[in-house]
Amino acid sequence: MRYLLLAAVLLPFASAPLFLIRRFYAGRALRVLTYAVVLSASALTLFLCLFYGGGALELVRLTDNLTLGLNVDGMTRVFGCIVAVLWPVTTLYGFDYMRHDRRKARFFSFFVLSYGATLGIVFSANLVTMYLFYEMLTLSTLPLVMHRMDDRARYAGKRYLLYSIGGASMGFLAVVFFAGYGGANALFTLGGTLDPALTAGHETLLRTVFTLAFFGFGVKAAIMPFSAWLPAASVAPTPVTALLHAVAVVKAGAFACIRLTYYTFGTEIVRGTFAQYIPMAAAIFTIVYGSARALRTNHLKRRFAYSTVSNLSYILLAVTLMSGSGLAAAAMHMVSHAFVKIALFFCVGAALEREGAEYLDQIEGIGRRMPVTFGCFVVASAALIGLPPLPVFFSKWAIGEAAMGLSSGWAYTVLAALLVSTTLTALYTLSIAVRAFFPLGEAPAKAQPRTETRSMTTAIVIVTVCIVALGFTSGQLFPAISAWLIGGAA
Amino acid sequence: MVLLLASILFPLIFGAAMSRVKESRADALALIGGCTALALNVAAALFSRGSVYAFFGGVFEILQVLDDAARVMYVLAAALFLLALVFISGEGEYRPRRAGLYGFLFLTLGALNQLYAAGNLFTFYLCFELVSLLSFPLVLHGGTQRARRAALIYIGFSFTGTALALTGMKIAGEGALLPFAAGGLALEAENSLAAYLLFALGFGCKAGLYPLSAWLVPAANESPVAVSALLAGVIAAAGVFGVFRVSYEVFGSELIAGSWAQSVLIALACLTALMGAMLALHEQVLKKRLAYLTVSQVSFALIGFFTFTKAGFIGGMAQIVCHACAKTGLFFGAGAIKRETGFTRVDEMRGVARDMPGTMILITLLAFSAIGVPPFGGFGALWQIGSGALAFGGTGGTLALAALVLSALLSAGALLPLARDAIFPGKDFIACVKAPPKIGWRVFAPLCVLCAAVLAFGLLFGLLGNLAEGVYTNLIGGWAA
Numbered sequence: 001m002r003y004l005l006l007a008a009v010l011l012p013f014a015s016a017p018l019f020l021i022r023r024f025y026a027g028r029a030l031r032v033l034t035y036a037v038v039l040s041a042s043a044l045t046l047f048l049c050l051f052y053g054g055g056a057l058e059l060v061r062l063t064d065n066l067t068l069g070l071n072v073d074g075m076t077r078v079f080g081c082i083v084a085v086l087w088p089v090t091t092l093y094g095f096d097y098m099r100h101d102r103r104k105a106r107f108f109s110f111f112v113l114s115y116g117a118t119l120g121i122v123f124s125a126n127l128v129t130m131y132l133f134y135e136m137l138t139l140s141t142l143p144l145v146m147h148r149m150d151d152r153a154r155y156a157g158k159r160y161l162l163y164s165i166g167g168a169s170m171g172f173l174a175v176v177f178f179a180g181y182g183g184a185n186a187l188f189t190l191g192g193t194l195d196p197a198l199t200a201g202h203e204t205l206l207r208t209v210f211t212l213a214f215f216g217f218g219v220k221a222a223i224m225p226f227s228a229w230l231p232a233a234s235v236a237p238t239p240v241t242a243l244l245h246a247v248a249v250v251k252a253g254a255f256a257c258i259r260l261t262y263y264t265f266g267t268e269i270v271r272g273t274f275a276q277y278i279p280m281a282a283a284i285f286t287i288v289y290g291s292a293r294a295l296r297t298n299h300l301k302r303r304f305a306y307s308t309v310s311n312l313s314y315i316l317l318a319v320t321l322m323s324g325s326g327l328a329a330a331a332m333h334m335v336s337h338a339f340v341k342i343a344l345f346f347c348v349g350a351a352l353e354r355e356g357a358e359y360l361d362q363i364e365g366i367g368r369r370m371p372v373t374f375g376c377f378v379v380a381s382a383a384l385i386g387l388p389p390l391p392v393f394f395s396k397w398a399i400g401e402a403a404m405g406l407s408s409g410w411a412y413t414v415l416a417a418l419l420v421s422t423t424l425t426a427l428y429t430l431s432i433a434v435r436a437f438f439p440l441g442e443a444p445a446k447a448q449p450r451t452e453t454r455s456m457t458t459a460i461v462i463v464t465v466c467i468v469a470l471g472f473t474s475g476q477l478f479p480a481i482s483a484w485l486i487g488g489a490a
Numbered sequence: 491m492v493l494l495l496a497s498i499l500f501p502l503i504f505g506a507a508m509s510r511v512k513e514s515r516a517d518a519l520a521l522i523g524g525c526t527a528l529a530l531n532v533a534a535a536l537f538s539r540g541s542v543y544a545f546f547g548g549v550f551e552i553l554q555v556l557d558d559a560a561r562v563m564y565v566l567a568a569a570l571f572l573l574a575l576v577f578i579s580g581e582g583e584y585r586p587r588r589a590g591l592y593g594f595l596f597l598t599l600g601a602l603n604q605l606y607a608a609g610n611l612f613t614f615y616l617c618f619e620l621v622s623l624l625s626f627p628l629v630l631h632g633g634t635q636r637a638r639r640a641a642l643i644y645i646g647f648s649f650t651g652t653a654l655a656l657t658g659m660k661i662a663g664e665g666a667l668l669p670f671a672a673g674g675l676a677l678e679a680e681n682s683l684a685a686y687l688l689f690a691l692g693f694g695c696k697a698g699l700y701p702l703s704a705w706l707v708p709a710a711n712e713s714p715v716a717v718s719a720l721l722a723g724v725i726a727a728a729g730v731f732g733v734f735r736v737s738y739e740v741f742g743s744e745l746i747a748g749s750w751a752q753s754v755l756i757a758l759a760c761l762t763a764l765m766g767a768m769l770a771l772h773e774q775v776l777k778k779r780l781a782y783l784t785v786s787q788v789s790f791a792l793i794g795f796f797t798f799t800k801a802g803f804i805g806g807m808a809q810i811v812c813h814a815c816a817k818t819g820l821f822f823g824a825g826a827i828k829r830e831t832g833f834t835r836v837d838e839m840r841g842v843a844r845d846m847p848g849t850m851i852l853i854t855l856l857a858f859s860a861i862g863v864p865p866f867g868g869f870g871a872l873w874q875i876g877s878g879a880l881a882f883g884g885t886g887g888t889l890a891l892a893a894l895v896l897s898a899l900l901s902a903g904a905l906l907p908l909a910r911d912a913i914f915p916g917k918d919f920i921a922c923v924k925a926p927p928k929i930g931w932r933v934f935a936p937l938c939v940l941c942a943a944v945l946a947f948g949l950l951f952g953l954l955g956n957l958a959e960g961v962y963t964n965l966i967g968g969w970a971a
Contacts, residue, residue: 426649
């Protein structure tokens with residue numbers, strides 16, 4: 001049973017060399033191989049997340065206080081379920097999207113590799129293991145960002161590498177430091193693993209290291225001032241932008257911040273100090289900044305990249321609340337935002353691939369030619385704005401409610417930021433819907449030919465159905481998540 | 491319960507189905523649908539006793555139930571929508587894409603029905619967002635860059651309003667999410683006043699309450715005229731209705747009456763009333779002038795509710811109804827003038843009554859009601875609001891009364907010269923000789939109905955007043971009798 005953990009993580013890594021075989025370069029064989037790997041890894045992950053009852057698995061003992069290990073706990077389950085559901089859907093979308101690409105094999109090999117790295121982060125049992133897979137994720141997604149290999153893509157890739165490695169090195173600082181205080185090696189435990197006997201007297205130092213590490217891991221979650229790489233990275237093909245830069249990579253950043261804050265460092269030592277307030281202020285600023293930049297950006301994919309910047313800071317803000325309800329709210333927003341944002345990226349990606357519509361003014365009247373796609377876009381937009389009963393309403397509510405536990409000055413600042421950001425969100429999503437469905441001038445009398453393709457539309461519909469289902473079951477689902485995290489499973 | 495559900499679902503389903511309808515059949519189908527919706531709404535208002543529940547777990551539940559105030563709005567909204575449908579079907583202005591316009595009108599009606607029948611704050615909030623989302627395509631119908639801008643302004647303000655309300659909801663906490671109850675939900679006083687202020691500002695956005703009032707004029711100006719009429723009539727009334735729900739059935743007069751939040755809101759409402767009327771006086775485009783007057787006159791109803799007195803309450807309720815009818819009629823009149831003569835500016839409309847005497851007389855009568863001239867409905871409403879302000883007492887009450895009277899005078903100054911010049915153009919007026927236009931019955935009939943309605947409200951103000959008084963007594967119980 002325990003070795004199933006290892007199997008889930010290793011399966012994508014082990015199958016990556018197969019993509020080098022000429023037989024799998026293109027066509028049906030490539031498709032079968034990719035689906036086989038992704039679906040089996042997802043099935044295994046879902047099974048482990050829902051039913052795994054065994055303990056942690058120790059893989060390698062590097063030194064006395066550095067071991068690599070895998071485990072399943074509440075946070076694993078939340079993040080694991082998200083990626084296990086969304087990876088196959090993106091594969092469906094991706095094969096259609098990359099139909100005319102000649103370097104499909106390279107693309108899908110790294111696509112599968114990055115799945116392995118993400119699963120490694122999901123299942124990692126301690127900070128060292130997570131750090132290892134975290135770096136792997138950076139490296140395995142770099143070729144995906146640079147896939148087009150033109151100047152802009154390569155520049156974006158360089159930037160991505162610089163930010164990510166720089167951020168991870170700040171995280172590495174924390175790993176090294178915490179090793180000395182009993183934190184890096186111990187199993188992730190809610191409430192922290194630092195040894196109180198060792199930390200006594202070094203609190204300020206530790207808080208400083210915590211702040212640095214939070215921003216370090218926060219680079220992947222695009223917290224200001226380290227957010228510039230994410231909009232630039234939207235030159236990548238849409239499956240990458242949608243899955244990695246709205247879900248896997250950026251949420252891995254948020255996930256790492258959660259692991260750092262709640263499971264390694266512990267909230268006790270941080271709460272009420274500068275180490276809480278500096279990241280919180282940065283997150284609040286990023287929420288408003290991201291939404292405002294999104295509204296100012298006419299490039300559709302970049303617009304949603306800025307929107308992602310904003311929404312990830314909702315998660316980071318919930319993390320910095322340093323309370324159980326904050327942790328639960330962060331997890332809820334991780335789930336709801338993942339589905340909503342991937343749907344939005346799928347939609348604008350479909351418009352880009354089918355009609356070459358890259359900028360806002362190129363989608364005039366596109367809703368008549370791609371009705372299903374943009375119908376789903378409207379649903380996802382309404383969800384992102386926070387229309388109940390769609391899921392983001394409930395997660396934003398949870399964040400606001402958790403924020404009410406702060407002192408009143410901070411609480412009202414948070415509420416004001418959420419308020420401004422909601423209005424901006426309504427504007428930057430609905431102004432796209434308006435152009436898509438209500439073009440200027442008289443409508444042409446004739447019906448226009450549809451330009452949607454089946455697979456991409458199917459993927460979009462699946463995700464949209466998931467959004468609606470999440471919304472209508474949120475009454476059961478979100479309490480279950482907080483039970484996984486702060487009650488029940490350790 | 492079946493009736494209630496039917497009255498909510500029918501317009502939503504019918505509206506969605508309209509997108510599949512051929513343009514040539516759209517008119518007939520829309521009229522049939524409008525009559526059905528009215529019949530369902532009246533039946534629900536008269537006979538519906540049950541409630542509809544849906545759970546989302548935790549504190550969030552959807553609760554739909556009709557109380558007396560909702561019954562009044564139910565009939566009013568469906569009747570005005572039917573008139574608007576009749577008007578559009580007789581208008582030439584919207585020939586292309588008419589089915590889409592009808593479709594979104596029905597969707598908006600469905601959302602409004604759900605909003606009136608909302609039984610708790612969460613449901614109300616949900617419906618408020620739905621109304622915004624489903625009604626903004628109506629503004630876009632013109633298909634111009636300016637219409638698009640106006641629609642985006644409308645969205646921006648609407649969602650700022652809902653976000654304010656949501657913030658209020660977070661501050662007030664889960665206690666505010668219980669079903670609406672007469673006299674309020676007994677919330678803790680500490681943060682509740684701030685929360686109440688946010689709610690009133692947020693929901694007041696739809697009613698054009700300053701500082702979130704700037705959307706109404708561009709939206710009403712760029713929309714098709716029937717849509718402007720509904721924006722100014724029923725949709726603005728939905729905002730007032732929200733303020734009423736929050737004031738009397740969530741926070742309760744015991745908590746709010748006499749607090750700083752009440753003073754702030756009365757001051758804002760008076761400011762809005764004055765500003766709207768003054769801007770109306772200077773505006774030459776008739777639709778914009780009417781929109782500014784809407785901002786002003788809807789705040790009269792808000793002043794009435796914010797005083798937390800019996801007379802103010804009755805006046806507020808009556809003002810919602812009378813204003814919706816009168817303003818809808820005035821917008822229809824503006825549409826009729828534009829259709830027959832092409833005039834949109836007030837200074838062009840001199841002598842218009844030669845060509846269209848009937849319409850102009852009806853417009854004048856409706857203007858009397860809007861200004862508050864007896865024996866029209868608007869008079870009774872203003873009288874009650876004024877007595878409410880007096881009963882509120884103190885300097886604040888006197889100032890509010892002064893603001894009311896002044897705004898009423900200013901609106902008279904904005905509407906009456908229009909009627910005077912149109913009917914009595916003076917000796918030097920030279921009429922162009924051309925074939926007198928023929929106004930179709932489908933444009934003329936809604937005006938007649940609305941005019942008759944405001945006259946009936948005035949003559950039978952006792953009935954309307956009794957209805958409002960009944961609502962008030964139920965709400966307050968013996969508290970301030």
